[in-house]
Amino acid sequence: MLNLLFEKNTKIIIIISSIIITLCLLAMRYYFLNSNKYIVLLPFGIILNVIIMLIEKGIQINKTTSEFRIYKSLFGLKYGKWKPLPNISYISVFKAQRVQKTNRGKAMDYRYFNVYEINLFDHNNHCTTLFKTDIDLFKETKSAAVQINQYLNIPLLDATTVPYKWI
Numbered sequence: 633m634l635n636l637l638f639e640k641n642t643k644i645i646i647i648i649s650s651i652i653i654t655l656c657l658l659a660m661r662y663y664f665l666n667s668n669k670y671i672v673l674l675p676f677g678i679i680l681n682v683i684i685m686l687i688e689k690g691i692q693i694n695k696t697t698s699e700f701r702i703y704k705s706l707f708g709l710k711y712g713k714w715k716p717l718p719n720i721s722y723i724s725v726f727k728a729q730r731v732q733k734t735n736r737g738k739a740m741d742y743r744y745f746n747v748y749e750i751n752l753f754d755h756n757n758h759c760t761t762l763f764k765t766d767i768d769l770f771k772e773t774k775s776a777a778v779q780i781n782q783y784l785n786i787p788l789l790d791a792t793t794v795p796y797k798w799i
Contacts, residue, residue: 633695636780732744
């Protein structure tokens with residue numbers, strides 16, 4: 633069984649959660665010294681942030697049962713529905729450019745970024761998307777595609793450049 637972890641918590645999420653936990657601890661100290669009744673609510677904020685920091689996403693592929701699932705993991709327990717693996721003819725790593733618009737008063741601010749996908753194509757050229765990245769993570773996406781390629785022993789198409797290349 634192939635197990636790929638494709639979305640660990642990024643540094644930004646860890647930093648924000650750490651700041652929130654620190655603020656909750658400082659607020660608990662303040663409320664404890666001033667004997668305020670709201671002190672009982674603050675540990676829930678700490679527990680919630682610790683849980684958010686520990687959630688990871690990944691893909692599992694089982695070649696013997698021809699199934700795959702996209703899962704979320706918390707404390708090592710994986711949650712996700714198993715789906716049948718189509719009769720795959722090839723895997724593709726695809727790049728798309730996305731734009732994020734921000735309103736700046738009368739002007740619009742545009743930020744362009746790349747999104748990468750790993751797609752499975754069957755013999756009818758029907759596409760099944762395994763996962764998409766939210767930001768520029770080309771090396772990680774290509775590495776995951778190569779691992780899937782080696783596990784399933786099917787061709788890999790690099791559609792991130794023109795002309796497309798078979799790997």
